[in-house]
Amino acid sequence: MESLEVPQTGGLQRSCSLECFLIEYLFIAVNGMLLKLTLDGVDVTGERLAEEVLEVIKQKPSLRKISFVAHSVGGLVARYAIGRLYRPPKSENDEDSLVSVSEEETKGTIGGLEAMNFVTVATPHLGSRGNKQVPFLFGVTAFEKTASRVIHWIFRRTGQHLFLTDDDDGMPPLLRRMLEDHGECYFMSALSSFKRRVAYSNVGYDHIVGWRTSSIRRNSELPKWENL
Numbered sequence: 001m002e003s004l005e006v007p008q009t010g011g012l013q014r015s016c017s018l019e020c021f022l023i024e025y026l027f028i029a030v031n032g033m034l035l036k037l038t039l040d041g042v043d044v045t046g047e048r049l050a051e052e053v054l055e056v057i058k059q060k061p062s063l064r065k066i067s068f069v070a071h072s073v074g075g076l077v078a079r080y081a082i083g084r085l086y087r088p089p090k091s092e093n094d095e096d097s098l099v100s101v102s103e104e105e106t107k108g109t110i111g112g113l114e115a116m117n118f119v120t121v122a123t124p125h126l127g128s129r130g131n132k133q134v135p136f137l138f139g140v141t142a143f144e145k146t147a148s149r150v151i152h153w154i155f156r157r158t159g160q161h162l163f164l165t166d167d168d169d170g171m172p173p174l175l176r177r178m179l180e181d182h183g184e185c186y187f188m189s190a191l192s193s194f195k196r197r198v199a200y201s202n203v204g205y206d207h208i209v210g211w212r213t214s215s216i217r218r219n220s221e222l223p224k225w226e227n228l
Helices: 016-025 042-059 073-085 103-107 141-162 187-192 211-215
Strands: 002-008 063-071 114-121 196-200
Touching: 042 063, 042 073, 042 141, 063 073, 073 114, 073 141, 073 187, 196 211
Parallel strands: 002 063, 063 114, 114 196
Antiparallel strands: none
């Protein structure tokens, strides 16, 4: 039985050399994740990733399981991609319901594969907007407000997504839409289909992604430093 691991290197400044190494070492090439294309937005880049995963699945029909490991913004891209790749479980009214079904058929699949592990590392799940979400702004409100207004000049559409300033036809910001299934994107159902879901975060010394956003917590839920 073969399984597919998707090394979603992600990040806004990930180098091509690292990607090429991962391509040779693991199973799939996640093309289009270079700096320029990453700035096209979480949704556009997520669509590209979903298309590439489907292409690999098509080329390797023996695949049965899939896992994602994602870093930084790549975690948001991977979340979007699985929302597009998710296939709901068969309806109880289907004729096949009388036959015993596998666990993946009751929870849904990712591109037809059993969802195993979804791992993110230093991913800004809550976005970068808000107090101390971007540590190098030092928690200074004036800096944080200015950043939310000018970020699109630097990081374009991806910056708008991170700071929740995108407005597509009056819809809520993309990261808020990704908190639930939305239209043809099964964001939460896709996450729920994985056997293991892990979010790793940096307690300190990460100047780009704050502890709260990468660990999906409120300020009041963060442990005290002295207890670590």
